[in-house]
Amino acid sequence: MKGSPLTDRNSKSSDKTTINVTDGTLIPLKDEGSLLTSWNIAFFGAVLLLILLPILSPDPYLRILSFVPDGLIATFSVTLVSIFFALLIGLFAGLGRISQKLFVNRIATVYVEVIRGIPLLVQLFYIYYALGPLLKLKGPAAAILAMSICYGAYMAEIFRAGMQAIPRGQMEAALALGMSRSMAMRRIIIPQTIRIILPPIGNEFIALLKDSSLVSILAVSDLLRRGREYASTSFRYFESYTVIALIYLVMTLFFSRLVAMMEERLRHRGKVH
């Protein structure tokens, strides 16, 4: 499940029974010391293939590689804009999930439950085709809207779990000092939450980067669609999709390493200062 490392926090006391599975991608562990870590093999293997294949066989690999960069830009734009709005939606929906106001709480919870219960692909179809006549959105806009709404729900759960992981005494201490609830949220609770939730958010980013390939069905010329375009005109299906797969792999592995490094730094924060 997305965000599970946080929701499982109750089992932390019995570390042996905790499983740590993310749907982002493999998070390299630091204690895997050698050069032949699974991450190194996968990442440098993929990079090597992306360099060697065009050299050894420029047709079609070099052609494919020069055909897809537009798609890369589209993939990143959709991912970055979507993650931005997903974070925004997630923050407010997450606050709603822990709100003591019943009405707000219900709305946020229903949103999270409904959205998480519908596959992203169906949501993309729904917003682009079903609501198309109503919203009149172009492909990229519909893609961003659908991805933001979908990932916002998962982000909401990360924010909720993160905020609930902060001991209650923190809020009480802030209130006892005369702070308002919202000031305590801004100055005490949310800054601590961000530290906890950065790694799972990094994971969501990677998951979203991968899921952004789904938007190729909405006439968005992302990486996958560019590959498909090349394949369907050249009939080089194997080569085209091999390159696309390798590019996705290099990107996700690269970001997973970044997330892992960030996690490592956060763990040591406070001690280094």
Place this chain on the structure above:
Amino acid sequence: MEKYIEIVDAIKTFGSVQALRGVNLTVKKGEVVLIIGPSGSGKSTLLRSVNRLERLNSGRILIDGESVTDPNSDIRHIREEVGMVFQSFNLFPHLSVLDNITLAPISVLKKHKDDAIEIAKTLLTKVGLSDKEKAWPEQLSGGQQQRVAIARALAMNPKVMLFDEPTSALDPEMIKEVLDVMTELAREGMTMLVVSHEMGFARAAAHRIIFMDAGQIIEEAPPETFFTSPREERTRTFLQHIL
């Protein structure tokens, strides 16, 4: 002496549990009152009601004439003048020691940053931690954290201080350093309401001891009378257990 804290018929229930069953208590200005009693007797609930971290079901609490329990009262303003120290310190782990102390004076009292820092440094010296202003809470021992927490509360220049079992989470060798700070505070004339079983502190600094059981005040007396000749059987039984 004038009445400073007035608690009238305080009743509080948690579900089916009656935490406070009609408590009446008056604390005068400059008075140090120690509340003791078995766990679940309602002493922490009573303390936490004074700055409305718990809301009473019925009854009234006044601080310096201002109602804490009236839903329309400006509770934030009242809390500015009521310092609180918790069992688990509750320092803000993402802020340095200095920032822990200056945050509320700057953001709540709108003090100038330099003034807040100056006050914080004076207070850190007072609690014996002048060398720790740049440290992070997790780098400090429990006793040091609790002393920072006291400094943080004092930085608001409160008229009364609430202590909720301030030494219960501490290793024995650290208890004294915290009690010394509290004793010093009592000597300076701070009005204090303390939930604690530290009998040494009771003898050294408390003006009055309140014994609570099952949500009620069973007995109250000055320390010497309380320890030597308690009137109630329940008090005697309890004292036998802790002394």
